[in-house]
Amino acid sequence: MKGLIAKKVGMTQVFDENGNLIPVTVIHVEPNTVVATKTKEKCGYDAVVLGLGEMKAKHVTKPYAKQFPENITPKRQLKEFRDYEVEVNVGDKLGVELFEKVRFIDVTATSKGKGFQGVMKRWGFHGGRATHGSKFHREAGGTGCCTTPGHTLKNIKMPGRMGSDRVTVQNLKVIKVDPELNVLMVRGAVPGVKNCTLIVKTAVKRK
Template structure:
């Protein structure tokens, strides 16, 4: 597996060789810095820790700064990738070129927050009749028993906070990679708002 920390730019459209219009998401990938290497002898598994976005040293607490090597600027975003398939060393810069032989990506991000929502928007309930006098339009209906135990059961679909969850979209086909612009274009949509931080990695359920 190979992966990077990236940033979502937005969506656009491109044409393929056959003239078909394809919606794509543009992902900007600044070079990631290799912060540390974890070996199986010490940690029980092999992994690479990558960092992105420099922080001012005056704004970093000593416990957080202690995980970075000397003379390395602390990074805002850190991500550990297990079984990294590319040979790297601490301090190396890893860019979008590692996906040159990859066909599909998995993208992990925090979805957009939609605030407090009712059951029709949150869970897709149909609701009641919209006609006059129905007295049941957008309400959830019965949520529990009126006898023992006399309470709503766990996992009952009810109104509540919607969105802002960790979401993984799998098997997105890479449409184009532009090393000069440091951009990857993938077919379809990815979670999160514009300029949000993404974790992109080679797909685990599809071949390279």
């Protein structure tokens, strides 16, 4: 498994060799720094810890700074990747060229927050008749039991906060890798707002 910490730029469209239009998401991948490596002998599993984004010294607490080697400045984002396919050492830089021969990737991020929403937007309920006098348009309807136990059970689909969840979109096809611009283009949309942090990994289900 290969993976990097990246940033979502936005969506655009490109044309392939046959002139077909392809909607793509542009992902900016700044060089990730290898902060630490874990082995089965010490930790019980193999993993690589990558860091991205410099932090000012006044914003770094001593306990947080202790996990970084002396020659590496504290990073804003940290992510641990288990069973890393590439052999790396602490202090190495990993860029977008890591995905040059990769066809499909999985992208993980926090989805957009929608706020408090009703059942029609949150769960896709059809609602009642839109005609005059129906008195039942966008409501959820009855949620309790007509007999025992006589109260609303758990996990009933009801209005509430929507979005702002950890979402993974799988099997996104890699359209273009540009090492000069540190840009990765994938077909389709990825979760999150613009400039949000993404976790990009090689696809688990497709090669």
